[in-house]
Amino acid sequence: xxxxxxxxxxxxxxxxxxxxxxxxxxxxxxxxxxxxxxxxxxxxxxxxxxxxxxxxxxxxxxxxxxxxxxxxxxxxxxxxxxxxxxxxxxxxxxxxxxxxxxxxxxxxxxxxxxxxxxxxxxxxxxxxxxxxxxxxxxxxxxxxxx
Numbered sequence: 001x002x003x004x005x006x007x008x009x010x011x012x013x014x015x016x017x018x019x020x021x022x023x024x025x026x027x028x029x030x031x032x033x034x035x036x037x038x039x040x041x042x043x044x045x046x047x048x049x050x051x052x053x054x055x056x057x058x059x060x061x062x063x064x065x066x067x068x069x070x071x072x073x074x075x076x077x078x079x080x081x082x083x084x085x086x087x088x089x090x091x092x093x094x095x096x097x098x099x100x101x102x103x104x105x106x107x108x109x110x111x112x113x114x115x116x117x118x119x120x121x122x123x124x125x126x127x128x129x130x131x132x133x134x135x136x137x138x139x140x141x142x143x144x145x146x
Contacts (some may be wrong), residue, residue: 008068011139015065015129018122019082023057030054052088060085067130073128075139082126086095089119 030053033039045053063081066074093116097109129135 006070006138008070009129009132010135011129012067012109012135013137014022015082015126016068016078018125019060019064019078019085020120023060023085027054030142054087056081056088057095070139072139077137079130082123086119086123086126090123091115093119104121 029135030045030050032048033044060078060081063077067078067086093112097112097116
């Protein structure tokens with residue numbers, strides 16, 4: 001009997017690449033905040049917020065790479081990292097929408113709503129990619145029928 005080779009599902013590639021790029025962008029923007037002379041001191045995040053942002057972005061990158069390498073626990077780590085990373089973004093944006101409507105105006109609220117939708121879509125892509133049958137079979141070692 002010929003065994004089918006296990007290929008990474010394309011949906012796993014898509015979700016992992018999105019995660020890695022978004023997390024790298026997050027780390028780059030955090031570095032810019034602290035190294036640029038153009039950013040006022042009042043806009044800099046605190047030490048705790050910076051550490052949480054850096055750790056969640058780093059966790060998302062590491063977990064996505066582990067999932068791409070096919071580690072059995074990589075799928076669950078990537079799912080947990082995506083829920084934490086994108087969940088924090090969604091909660092922050094939803095919380096800021098109320099403040100933006102009160103103080104910053106309608107355009108800021110629209111931008112925050114767009115960010116909320118984007119983060120929600122990225123989380124949904126992760127859920128779809130990591131909980132699908134093909135991905136479960138890939139991590140479980142079962143051959144996927146063509």
